[in-house]
Amino acid sequence: MRRKKIILGLGALLAGGACGRGSGSAGPTLSPETAADYVHAVIAADRATYAEEVVHRLQDVEKVIKSSEQFREEKGLPLPSQMLRMGAQRAAQKGGFRFALVSAWAINKANMPRTDFEKRGFAALSSAPDAPYRSYEEAGGKRYFMALYADKAVSQACVSCHNAHPQSPRRDFKLNDVMGGVIVALPLD
Amino acid sequence: MRELPLQLLRGLRIPLRLKVGVLSASAIVLLTAAFLGAARSVFVPGPTSDGHHLFEASCASCHAPFRGSPRGKCASCHPPDRAPDTHAAGLFDDPRWAHTLEEIDAQECVACHGEHRHADGGVTVGPDFCMRCHDDVLEKRASHASFSRSSCGQAGCHNYHDNSALNVAFLTRHRDEPDRLPRPQVLERTVAPGKGSAEARFPPELAPGQGLVERWRGSAHAAAGVSCADCHERAGAGFVRAADDASCERCHAFEGATFRSGKHGVRRAAGLPDLSPAAARLPMKPDAPRRLGCGTCHEPHGVDTRRAAVEACLSCHDDEHSRSFLDSPHGATWRAAAPGSRPPASAVSCATCHLPRVEAGDTGDRRVAVNHHNTLTLARPDRMAKLVCMNCHGLPFALSSLLDERLVRASFRGRAARTSEAIAMVRALAREAGGREEDTR
Numbered sequence: 001m002r003r004k005k006i007i008l009g010l011g012a013l014l015a016g017g018a019c020g021r022g023s024g025s026a027g028p029t030l031s032p033e034t035a036a037d038y039v040h041a042v043i044a045a046d047r048a049t050y051a052e053e054v055v056h057r058l059q060d061v062e063k064v065i066k067s068s069e070q071f072r073e074e075k076g077l078p079l080p081s082q083m084l085r086m087g088a089q090r091a092a093q094k095g096g097f098r099f100a101l102v103s104a105w106a107i108n109k110a111n112m113p114r115t116d117f118e119k120r121g122f123a124a125l126s127s128a129p130d131a132p133y134r135s136y137e138e139a140g141g142k143r144y145f146m147a148l149y150a151d152k153a154v155s156q157a158c159v160s161c162h163n164a165h166p167q168s169p170r171r172d173f174k175l176n177d178v179m180g181g182v183i184v185a186l187p188l189d
Numbered sequence: 190m191r192e193l194p195l196q197l198l199r200g201l202r203i204p205l206r207l208k209v210g211v212l213s214a215s216a217i218v219l220l221t222a223a224f225l226g227a228a229r230s231v232f233v234p235g236p237t238s239d240g241h242h243l244f245e246a247s248c249a250s251c252h253a254p255f256r257g258s259p260r261g262k263c264a265s266c267h268p269p270d271r272a273p274d275t276h277a278a279g280l281f282d283d284p285r286w287a288h289t290l291e292e293i294d295a296q297e298c299v300a301c302h303g304e305h306r307h308a309d310g311g312v313t314v315g316p317d318f319c320m321r322c323h324d325d326v327l328e329k330r331a332s333h334a335s336f337s338r339s340s341c342g343q344a345g346c347h348n349y350h351d352n353s354a355l356n357v358a359f360l361t362r363h364r365d366e367p368d369r370l371p372r373p374q375v376l377e378r379t380v381a382p383g384k385g386s387a388e389a390r391f392p393p394e395l396a397p398g399q400g401l402v403e404r405w406r407g408s409a410h411a412a413a414g415v416s417c418a419d420c421h422e423r424a425g426a427g428f429v430r431a432a433d434d435a436s437c438e439r440c441h442a443f444e445g446a447t448f449r450s451g452k453h454g455v456r457r458a459a460g461l462p463d464l465s466p467a468a469a470r471l472p473m474k475p476d477a478p479r480r481l482g483c484g485t486c487h488e489p490h491g492v493d494t495r496r497a498a499v500e501a502c503l504s505c506h507d508d509e510h511s512r513s514f515l516d517s518p519h520g521a522t523w524r525a526a527a528p529g530s531r532p533p534a535s536a537v538s539c540a541t542c543h544l545p546r547v548e549a550g551d552t553g554d555r556r557v558a559v560n561h562h563n564t565l566t567l568a569r570p571d572r573m574a575k576l577v578c579m580n581c582h583g584l585p586f587a588l589s590s591l592l593d594e595r596l597v598r599a600s601f602r603g604r605a606a607r608t609s610e611a612i613a614m615v616r617a618l619a620r621e622a623g624g625r626e627e628d629t630r
Contacts, residue, residue, distance in 0.1 A: 068358075069356070069358040070358050070359055070362065072353075073359070089277070089279065089280075092279055092282060092283065093279060098282070098283050098284065100283065100285055102285075114285065115284075115285060115288075118285075137284065139284035139285075139287040139288065140284060140287025140288065140290060141287075142284070142287070144284050146284070166361070166618060166619070166622040167357060167618075183285070185283075185284050
């Protein structure tokens, strides 16, 4: 099995640069599987916290502000999916790894599975949602380690919105259902 | 007689090598003189786009020596909008979308916006370019099955970069608005806080006429405590008779910066002499002013923005849309405003739509100012609709009107021939959703 090692610098990045510069290539290494798990853990934790403690609490419980696709115009909160994508864009500007939110029931069709990896990954998640689907892939002439993690409905806000949206292709979601997946792509070159 | 110089040259028996050398040197001298002088346009290899032709003599604005047109050069004038770019260059670094770069190099502006050749609306890749990556849309979406491959942008439904006024959620939210909103009004300009009373003080040898001082006394400048010295004193030069535009920008920095971003001021941004309206491709009046600066539209002592908002525009612009303005419904609201007074918030001028009032400044200094980027709202009908028209009109009326070219030329006298396709589609979507709800009851 082909195994690639990624320098611990990625771990430093996740920790907000706490390790500082110059860790060097001779330092301890960590497998891409573990690195992707760490990245996903941060994404999933932030995503659940935002959905539950910000959107659900302020919108559905305390009813002080709404979340909306048009959050700028409506002076509201970004939807949890928008929050993740905005974070992904900012992270991408630094170069390095990528992450994305994809679903077979995406409201925006651009976010439906499109690559072979994504199609294989969702097929695998449908039978084993608790284990990420992992693979080495090539895209645009570059090599990546990719992992797809199940994205579950962690808050009632997720379920209510997707079940009510006029363009949602599925409207029978329940709490803790798999609604899609988070892809983490680590460049190897 | 015409052959005499050649005969002379033959008679002189000048070696061929010397003749070639002299001719080559002359050509080099002439071309260098043209490049360094005012005739640089002779080097332009083809028709420059409508957006760039006014500063085509400034090669360095777009080109770097021996490096072509690097992406950063485009971004120096076209920074990303506040609205998210649907096809931002960084998106294509994502392995999900990397394969689409084989169809069109969407990370390079010039892949679609070629220059010095014919461009249709600034685009040089043909109207069906969306299909290079989205070729399955017509097949997979029943609602799109009857559309042509080149109608994505042309029908006013999609905008490659900024879909903030064309996405389904925005269209749905505004799909049933009336033609005219109950309280039509543009944003109220923020008046800068006064800095105390001002006196007309100037060196005796530069004393202006009394009429000029009287006009100043009644102006917003005097009310805000702006005195003669505030504009006429220049560091190192003392009191000068003619204040320049830099003195305006000491207080009106936002207005100056946005002026240089639009066609009116872009030559100044490129380091070229100020725009002469005669250089424009749109029809201009023969007696239009010869240069465009702050004082061309604004009388610096009277500071009557009514003149700047309509009269100044119509002193240059001579196209059908401009000529129709005063007799149009918008023009009627402007003519109804009492002369000499501040126009009401419902009065529409040329500037209302083309130099829109926007919220500017940072968090601690939010204010409503006039964006002098005169081509900002002309880029796409949906931008004009969202930024300007929707202050007074519903989105369906605004989009449909802006997409009707005949109506635009007539300065909106009449009604749009048909409803915008995008609005019609979201209305159909709502009807379908309503039908589904009925079925499930």
